[in-house]
Amino acid sequence: MKRIVFTILFTVCYVFAAAQYRLWYDRPAQTWTQALPVGNGVIGGMVFGTPAVEHIQLNEETIWAGQPNNVINPQAKEALPKVRQLIFEGKYKEAQDLANAKVMPNAAGQNMGMPYQPFGDLYIAMPGHADYTGYERWLDLDNAQSRVRYTVDGVRYEREVITPLGDHPVIAIHLTASEKGKITFTANMTTPHENPLVGMDGDEATLLGVSSKHEGLKGKVRFMGRLAVQTKGGKRSGSNGNISVVGADEATIYLAIGTNVKSYKDITGDEVAQSRERLQGAMALGYETLKDQHERTYHKYYDRVRLDLGPDLYASVPMDKRIEQFSSPQQGRKGGGSDNHLVATYFQFGRYLLISSSQPDNMNPANLQGIWNDKLFPSWDSKYTTNINLEMNYWPSEVTNLTEMNEPLFKLIREIYEQGKKTARDMYGADGWVLHHNTDQWRITGPVDRAQTGLWPVGAAWLCRHLWEHYLYTQDKDFLRQYFPIMLDAARFFTQTLQKHPTKGYLVVCPGESPEHGGKGRPTPLDAGVTMDNQIVTELYTNVLAAAKILENLDHLENLDILDTIQSQLPQLPPMQIGHWGQLQEWLDDLDDPKDDHRHFSHLYGLYPSNQISPYRTPALWQAARKSLEARGDVSTGWSMGWKVCSWARLLDGEHAYKLIQDQLTLTADTFLIFGAVKQTGGTYPNLFDAHPPFQIDGNFGCTAGIAEMLMQSYDGFVYLLPALPGVWKTGSVRGLVARGGFVIDIDWKNGKLTKAVVHSRQGGICRIRSNTPLKGKGLRKTKEKDIYEIKTMANQEYTIFEL
Numbered sequence: 159m160k161r162i163v164f165t166i167l168f169t170v171c172y173v174f175a176a177a178q179y180r181l182w183y184d185r186p187a188q189t190w191t192q193a194l195p196v197g198n199g200v201i202g203g204m205v206f207g208t209p210a211v212e213h214i215q216l217n218e219e220t221i222w223a224g225q226p227n228n229v230i231n232p233q234a235k236e237a238l239p240k241v242r243q244l245i246f247e248g249k250y251k252e253a254q255d256l257a258n259a260k261v262m263p264n265a266a267g268q269n270m271g272m273p274y275q276p277f278g279d280l281y282i283a284m285p286g287h288a289d290y291t292g293y294e295r296w297l298d299l300d301n302a303q304s305r306v307r308y309t310v311d312g313v314r315y316e317r318e319v320i321t322p323l324g325d326h327p328v329i330a331i332h333l334t335a336s337e338k339g340k341i342t343f344t345a346n347m348t349t350p351h352e353n354p355l356v357g358m359d360g361d362e363a364t365l366l367g368v369s370s371k372h373e374g375l376k377g378k379v380r381f382m383g384r385l386a387v388q389t390k391g392g393k394r395s396g397s398n399g400n401i402s403v404v405g406a407d408e409a410t411i412y413l414a415i416g417t418n419v420k421s422y423k424d425i426t427g428d429e430v431a432q433s434r435e436r437l438q439g440a441m442a443l444g445y446e447t448l449k450d451q452h453e454r455t456y457h458k459y460y461d462r463v464r465l466d467l468g469p470d471l472y473a474s475v476p477m478d479k480r481i482e483q484f485s486s487p488q489q490g491r492k493g494g495g496s497d498n499h500l501v502a503t504y505f506q507f508g509r510y511l512l513i514s515s516s517q518p519d520n521m522n523p524a525n526l527q528g529i530w531n532d533k534l535f536p537s538w539d540s541k542y543t544t545n546i547n548l549e550m551n552y553w554p555s556e557v558t559n560l561t562e563m564n565e566p567l568f569k570l571i572r573e574i575y576e577q578g579k580k581t582a583r584d585m586y587g588a589d590g591w592v593l594h595h596n597t598d599q600w601r602i603t604g605p606v607d608r609a610q611t612g613l614w615p616v617g618a619a620w621l622c623r624h625l626w627e628h629y630l631y632t633q634d635k636d637f638l639r640q641y642f643p644i645m646l647d648a649a650r651f652f653t654q655t656l657q658k659h660p661t662k663g664y665l666v667v668c669p670g671e672s673p674e675h676g677g678k679g680r681p682t683p684l685d686a687g688v689t690m691d692n693q694i695v696t697e698l699y700t701n702v703l704a705a706a707k708i709l710e711n712l713d714h715l716e717n718l719d720i721l722d723t724i725q726s727q728l729p730q731l732p733p734m735q736i737g738h739w740g741q742l743q744e745w746l747d748d749l750d751d752p753k754d755d756h757r758h759f760s761h762l763y764g765l766y767p768s769n770q771i772s773p774y775r776t777p778a779l780w781q782a783a784r785k786s787l788e789a790r791g792d793v794s795t796g797w798s799m800g801w802k803v804c805s806w807a808r809l810l811d812g813e814h815a816y817k818l819i820q821d822q823l824t825l826t827a828d829t830f831l832i833f834g835a836v837k838q839t840g841g842t843y844p845n846l847f848d849a850h851p852p853f854q855i856d857g858n859f860g861c862t863a864g865i866a867e868m869l870m871q872s873y874d875g876f877v878y879l880l881p882a883l884p885g886v887w888k889t890g891s892v893r894g895l896v897a898r899g900g901f902v903i904d905i906d907w908k909n910g911k912l913t914k915a916v917v918h919s920r921q922g923g924i925c926r927i928r929s930n931t932p933l934k935g936k937g938l939r940k941t942k943e944k945d946i947y948e949i950k951t952m953a954n955q956e957y958t959i960f961e962l
């Protein structure tokens with residue numbers, strides 16, 4: 159009997175221990191976008207899983223080219239009034255030429271932001287492992303580890319790779335075999351940086367390097383990689399940066415990277431000491447303890463949300479094939495079914511990527527590639543583009559219950575606030591602070607690239623929405639009090655720089671632009687009073703006034719009469735307008751082209767991520783937004799499609815949102831297209847990374863947020879249960895999504911109809927709920943409004959709701 163119980167228990171435990179969500183493959187990676195990402199926000203690794211020579215490409219979050227700096231053209235302040243005047247006179251081309259000559263920093267010989275750079279590579283050569291059988295590798299999303307398994311000469315080998323979360327940010331590779339004495343290898347590090355110093359420090363191999371010079375700015379980030387091995391049995395030796403092991407029973411390889419970066423303005427750290435401290439701290443714990451701590455920390459975050467869209471019908475199909483099948487018209491026929499489990503996996507992969515690239519105590523938030531980059535000079539420098547991309551990275555953070563992952567973003571905001579005050583003063587002669595469309599590790603705040611993309615002064619204002627949203631989700635007044643001056647000063651900048659439009663009379667941002675996109679017949683995107691700028695400033699002003707009311711006592715702050723100015727300017731901002739073909743206008747003038755399929759559709763900022771367009775409060779604008787989005791088409795760059803998933807969810811069209819998920823989950827060839835020559839379309843790489851192309855992580859995060867938005871919305875004064883459920887997700891459940899107001903929501907549905915929901919109230923308060931299915935539940939009251947219910951909740955209590 160005991161044995162039977164044990165067997166049952168063992169089986170149950172085994173089934174639960176096996177990863178439910180994983181990226182599984184039957185062959186090693188040939189290219190970087192087939193390799194599997196691991197990371198802890200400090201160190202990032204891409205695991206290729208090749209038996210004969212394991213290759214792990216490595217990053218450390220603070221290795222960036224250049225050094226502390228900011229970019230401001232000293233002539234900008236004098237030239238800007240003239241640029242404005244030219245725009246108002248309709249001389250757009252002249253305005254652009256003048257801005258490119260006198261306002262942009264490169265015209266003054268300055269740089270345009272520094273690239274994020276790789277550390278290098280770890281190689282583990284295993285002699286005799288070129289011929290293998292029974293190969294498999296996978297990324298286990300449920301436990302945050304990557305594994306490789308294969309057989310050579312009847313011996314089963316396994317590699318487990320983790321990047322422990324917590325105090326010891328190393329990468330650890332644990333090697334085992336089914337027979338004793340079989341682990342033999344040589345490990346070494348290489349780097350693409352110039353003139354590295356490779357050597358030994360006792361038993362540890364070291365590699366010392368320095369980051370690159372770029373656009374005239376000398377690279378001053380020094381970094382040291384440090385490699386060591388712990389073994390059971392066998393012999394170890396080391397020389398010239400190589401560590402060899404012969405005949406061990408098992409082995410763990412540890413690699414740590416230290417740098418001299420202490421902050422965005424301080425690079426006086428000691429990379430040697432930091433690499434030693436990181437490595438030795440991890441080794442003192444040993445692999446099992448490290449792994450145990452890693453898993454416990456990871457589960458604390460990851461387990462908060464579970465999404466079940468049905469059984470895994472294709473568990474034995476490699477992930478690249480699954481992606482290929484997913485968007486093919488064949489799927490769903492011939493006895494197959496739509497691969498809903500792939501969508502759930504993609505959703506959890508997005509959460510995994512955020513946990514792995516944006517830990518609370520990191521120096522930097524997730525950049526354009528998260529933390530994973532193998533190129534010395536990656537596209538767009540892999541830095542922070544703030545006219546959509548950085549913000550999109552953090553769209554899933556609150557709603558998918560990963561609020562702590564915002565910490566490095568908030569740190570970046572605090573730091574660009576410091577830099578941005580100087581830029582506001584020196585460039586615009588204004589108080590407050592400003593950020594344009596890019597920043598980097600050095601927190602540059604001036605405009606970069608050409609004026610037609612870079613002269614966009616609303617980056618700070620957009621980032622402030624993340625501060626306000628954090629308050630809405632957490633109801634944390636201390637947080638709001640701490641960040642209020644940053645929001646207020648972002649608004650202060652506009653109170654002094656908004657211009658009265660000479661013919662329309664509104665207060666407008668000028669120069670501004672609808673990101674990277676000009677209206678029909680206009681020679682440049684540079685413009686005045688574009689819809690997105692109006693929406694962003696309207697939102698900032700509204701949030702600042704709301705925050706001031708909530709915080710009440712603000713006597714410690716100076717110049718508070720600014721609140722009156724904000725109040726009086728707010729109604730003078732341009733309203734959203736409906737244009738001649740029923741579209742939401744992207745510009746102050748009716749310049750939208752119905753044939754335009756540009757990847758940016760910035761005027762729909764008001765629909766998502768903002769809350770200014772709603773089917774209930776602003777039905778005409780909501781219809782106009784739909785018209786605009788229909789005209790834009792579906793297939794586009796990766797991030798654009800992720801945004802469209804969110805937007806179609808807000809348009810309450812689950813089928814169209816699902817169509818976009820299919821478009822995004824379309825397998826992309828492992829090459830990337832260069833701007834101009836070939837029309838770019840985005841998609842997904844074999845390792846589930848989003849393809850702009852090339853790889854950009856924003857698309858992963860945008861689509862993750864979009865999937866959440868299809869299941870639950872909370873932007874409109876109520877929690878909307880299943881607002882945009884597509885027909886293919888017939889039956890399922892989701893646990894742990896977070897709604898504004900601090901309500902954690904579980905939902906079960908069957909045949910497309912809600913069957914049960916649970917509201918976990920974190921802070922108490924009234925929870926208003928919208929549902930298309932009639933509901934009942936203890937404490938639930940139907941209001942007079944159609945489909946709206948409410949519950950008076952108490953903090954830390956839960957409330958169960960059923961279909962009527």
Ligand code: FUC
Pocket residue numbers: 526538543547674757758795797850854
């Ligand atoms: C913006 C977008 C591009 C790209 C870049 C990083 O400039 O227009 O498509 O995503 O950011």
